Every structure is written in structure tokens, then in C-alpha cells.
Amino acid sequence: MMIPCSEKCLYEKDGLCDLKTVIPQSSTPTPDCPYFTERESKNKS
Incomplete structure (x- = not known):
């Protein structure tokens, strides 16, 4: 099943x-x- 996802998940x-x-x-x-579940930013300072 293909579920569209445009969130930063x-x-x-x-x-x-x-x-x-x-x-x-x-x-x-x-x-x-x-x-x-929010994806963590790859650009952590």
C-alpha cells in the first residue's frame, strides 16, 4: 500500500x-x- 507523506516525519x-x-x-x-514522529534535523549545532 502506498501512503503519501509530505510531513517531516x-x-x-x-x-x-x-x-x-x-x-x-x-x-x-x-x-x-x-x-x-518528527525527524531530527541533520544540522544540529
Whole structure:
């Protein structure tokens, strides 16, 4: 199943959700995705 993902989510890859298994819902879900987990910035100072 292909699920579009335009959020800055840990599971986003090439504009699609790359989550392969069901996991517990995140503590910060978005209205469209209960599994949203914000991706950490690669440019940490």
C-alpha cells in the first residue's frame, strides 16, 4: 500500500510513508497520521 507523506516525519521516504509495521501511536500525531514522529534535523549545532 502506498501512503503519501509530505510531513517531516521519521518514516517519510521519497514522499511516501516507509513504515513497514504497525507501531503504537505517537504522542504527537497529525490529523492525517497517527504514527507521525518528527525527524531530527541533520544540522544540529
